[in-house]
Amino acid sequence: MRLSRIPWRRLALLFWALCGLSRMVSAEGLQWYVVPPGGDGPSAMAPLPASPKAMPAPASPSGAEGKSLRYGELIDDVAQRYALDPLLVHAVVETESAYRPEAISDKGAIGLMQVMPATGMRFGQRALTEPRANLEAGAAYLSWLMRRFDGRLELALAGYNAGEGAVARFGNAVPPYEETQTYVRKVMARYARLRGGARPDVPASDVPAAAVAAARRAGKPKGAIGGVGDMGQLWRIFTGGSNAGGANGT
Numbered sequence: 001m002r003l004s005r006i007p008w009r010r011l012a013l014l015f016w017a018l019c020g021l022s023r024m025v026s027a028e029g030l031q032w033y034v035v036p037p038g039g040d041g042p043s044a045m046a047p048l049p050a051s052p053k054a055m056p057a058p059a060s061p062s063g064a065e066g067k068s069l070r071y072g073e074l075i076d077d078v079a080q081r082y083a084l085d086p087l088l089v090h091a092v093v094e095t096e097s098a099y100r101p102e103a104i105s106d107k108g109a110i111g112l113m114q115v116m117p118a119t120g121m122r123f124g125q126r127a128l129t130e131p132r133a134n135l136e137a138g139a140a141y142l143s144w145l146m147r148r149f150d151g152r153l154e155l156a157l158a159g160y161n162a163g164e165g166a167v168a169r170f171g172n173a174v175p176p177y178e179e180t181q182t183y184v185r186k187v188m189a190r191y192a193r194l195r196g197g198a199r200p201d202v203p204a205s206d207v208p209a210a211a212v213a214a215a216r217r218a219g220k221p222k223g224a225i226g227g228v229g230d231m232g233q234l235w236r237i238f239t240g241g242s243n244a245g246g247a248n249g250t
Contacts, residue, residue, distance in 0.1 A: 088153075
């Protein structure tokens with residue numbers, strides 16, 4: 001059989017077309033086709049479904065949010081035992097240690113809730129670097145303080161920071177210590193934020209707007225906590241009228 005010669009112009013045109021096809025394949029990827037039995041060419045071809053692109057793995061929660069999830073079940077359990085709102089315990093833990101069980105302050109406070117060793121022993125806990133023991137001691141103390149100060153949250157928090165004796169010495173008021181007043185404001189603000197819907201299992205609609213606004217008013221300048229009004233009333237708004245005194249405190 002005699003082969004005919006292909007003019008060089010046709011070869012150049014063919015080469016140019018193949019180069020263009022390679023660029024299209026590189027940009028868009030190959031698309032494969034199947035021809036059903038009895039198919040008679042392109043009109044009978046059906047494209048194969050494209051391979052799904054690999055989806056990136058969901059990012060793991062990080063920072064305080066991830067740590068709050070890590071200890072969420074434990075905090076819920078301990079808070080229930082001591083009749084405390086778990087969100088209040090979260091606010092204290094976030095303020096005290098940013099969820100770091102290994103944290104030790106320069107004054108010797110230890111763990112998630114920054115419990116002093118003497119306070120831990122007072123409530124029967126010694127292994128304060130262990131999360132459950134630390135939360136048990138801190139929650140027991142906070143519950144005791146809530147009963148001691150008739151459910152007035154700002155006094156309980158002040159007592160947690162400065163000791164109940166300091167609160168009593170100033171006539172059952174937040175002591176005029178900058179550290180203590182700043183601490184109370186921070187915990188109250190974080191508690192209001194959490195109650196406002198930062199946790200998905202606590203709908204914002206369940207939180208009275210007045211309660212959130214009242215907690216935000218606690219963020220006044222230094223020395224203003226004493227004039228915020230009846231913070232015990234704020235606690236009763238938060239808890240639906242009940243105090244947080246637990247039966248397990250001493």
